[in-house]
Amino acid sequence: MLSIRRFKLGRRSFFRRFLSAIFSLTCIYSLLLCYEYLNKPYHLISAINNENIRCDFKPSTSEFILNYKTNSLIENQPDLTRVEPTIQRIRSLLEIIRSKEDKYQSLLETFDVFNMLNPNISLKPYSIESNIDEIKTLYNRFIKLMPDNKTIEIDQTFIDYLRKISNYLLDGLRDKRTNKFEVECVRKPVFVLACDQDYFDGLQGAIHTLDTYWSDHRIIFYDLGISNEQEILLRMKCAQCTIIKFPFSSIEKFARHIGDLTTYGFKPFVIQDALRRYGTVIYADSSIRFNSNSFNPVVIDNYIRGFAARELPGHYVSCYTHTDTFTWFNQSYTNFDNIYIAEAGFVVVTDTFLTRLIMKAWLTCALEPECLITFRSHTNCSRTSLNKHRYDQSAIVIILSYFFFQGNKGTWSDKKLNDPAPYDMFTSIQRSLGDIVRGSFEQYYLSRKKSS
Numbered sequence: 001m002l003s004i005r006r007f008k009l010g011r012r013s014f015f016r017r018f019l020s021a022i023f024s025l026t027c028i029y030s031l032l033l034c035y036e037y038l039n040k041p042y043h044l045i046s047a048i049n050n051e052n053i054r055c056d057f058k059p060s061t062s063e064f065i066l067n068y069k070t071n072s073l074i075e076n077q078p079d080l081t082r083v084e085p086t087i088q089r090i091r092s093l094l095e096i097i098r099s100k101e102d103k104y105q106s107l108l109e110t111f112d113v114f115n116m117l118n119p120n121i122s123l124k125p126y127s128i129e130s131n132i133d134e135i136k137t138l139y140n141r142f143i144k145l146m147p148d149n150k151t152i153e154i155d156q157t158f159i160d161y162l163r164k165i166s167n168y169l170l171d172g173l174r175d176k177r178t179n180k181f182e183v184e185c186v187r188k189p190v191f192v193l194a195c196d197q198d199y200f201d202g203l204q205g206a207i208h209t210l211d212t213y214w215s216d217h218r219i220i221f222y223d224l225g226i227s228n229e230q231e232i233l234l235r236m237k238c239a240q241c242t243i244i245k246f247p248f249s250s251i252e253k254f255a256r257h258i259g260d261l262t263t264y265g266f267k268p269f270v271i272q273d274a275l276r277r278y279g280t281v282i283y284a285d286s287s288i289r290f291n292s293n294s295f296n297p298v299v300i301d302n303y304i305r306g307f308a309a310r311e312l313p314g315h316y317v318s319c320y321t322h323t324d325t326f327t328w329f330n331q332s333y334t335n336f337d338n339i340y341i342a343e344a345g346f347v348v349v350t351d352t353f354l355t356r357l358i359m360k361a362w363l364t365c366a367l368e369p370e371c372l373i374t375f376r377s378h379t380n381c382s383r384t385s386l387n388k389h390r391y392d393q394s395a396i397v398i399i400l401s402y403f404f405f406q407g408n409k410g411t412w413s414d415k416k417l418n419d420p421a422p423y424d425m426f427t428s429i430q431r432s433l434g435d436i437v438r439g440s441f442e443q444y445y446l447s448r449k450k451s452s
Contacts, residue, residue: 127279
């Protein structure tokens with residue numbers, strides 16, 4: 001009996017120690033997992049979809065980009081048939097912009113566009129996420145206005161910086177990035193829409209899709225001439241909408257053609273005004289129908305590139321741009337024969353160093369009829385005899401070509417299409433985020449919607 005009792009006591013003691021050891025190991029393992037989680041760099045936090053999470057993240061990308069090692073073939077495939085960023089081209093562009101600055105700066109400064117005569121003073125933060133210190137540092141590192149106030153000096157390292165940006169973005173096409181830019185959180189995007197009374201029913205369709213995919217979204221609507229009844233309806237049924245009257249009169253003092261909406265000169269001003277207020281904006285024409293809320297990859301990549309559009313494969317810039325527009329930029333149409341034109345009706349824009357340069361150039365072109373409209377000019381394209389000009393689209397793609405290297409030629413899919421350019425949203429996410437649906441009107445969406 002005694003031996004049996006001792007055996008039971010021994011067995012009980014063994015199981016106590018065994019269970020205690022298992023519990024201790026479990027605790028240690030849990031602590032290790034917790035430590036690993038807390039020290040793991042964040043790639044994405046759900047602040048983009050959560051109104052209650054405050055995101056004060058101020059992205060700093062220059063060090064990351066300068067240290068990035070690429071897998072891209074762009075460094076090994078120079079393409080002499082297409083323009084690319086060079087010291088000479090960037091200098092030429094900035095000197096053109098500087099030559100127009102004295103004429104337009106009094107207007108542009110009302111939109112918080114910097115002055116090249118005093119960039120350190122005129123470069124101001126647009127929002128809480130604007131890393132104005134990095135913007136100023138990069139500007140002073142790469143760009144210098146000479147004492148004659150006309151000549152621009154560009155540092156050679158600017159081209160290296162631009163090449164690394166393009167390589168990083170192009171590596172995203174086939175998920176070949178050797179390192180990813182990490183963020184603590186992503187601020188919720190602001191959607192920017194604009195139209196006059198003739199496109200108000202189309203606008204309702206755009207709002208409908210935003211209500212579907214972004215139930216708590218914020219819309220900044222620029223009134224290009226809607227009726228009083230339409231404005232009342234928008235205020236009653238769209239609580240998330242902020243209405244801003246487009247300042248036609250102040251701009252038309254400098255450029256009368258801005259009032260002609262068919263030239264789309266208003267669009268860069270709408271985007272710039274929203275950008276200076278909110279820091280990151282998603283601009284869409286009234287014909288855009290959103291089909292996703294997966295903008296996170298585009299917004300994150302925009303901390304690096306600043307400007308994202310969507311190219312139109314098979315549609316080339318030279319076929320949709322008057323030759324006089326190329327002349328204004330001191331460029332030849334022949335070097336754009338194999339560069340795709342991009343949409344300007346659906347873009348994501350974030351305040352960065354590059355965006356400050358891109359928007360200043362786009363706004364200046366929009367004010368110049370010789371750049372934007374080119375009344376007596378024509379296209380020169382071997383692929384078609386159609387004489388089409390895309391105004392804002394033509395200008396923005398030419399400007400983007402100064403700062404981004406193109407993707408490799410004829411390597412995307414079995415259709416022998418060019419790889420998307422670095423500024424194409426497709427480099428960030430390989431799916432459509434919205435469709436252009438022209439002539440699709442929803443006349444009664446807002447009137448039938450329950451009051452917000």
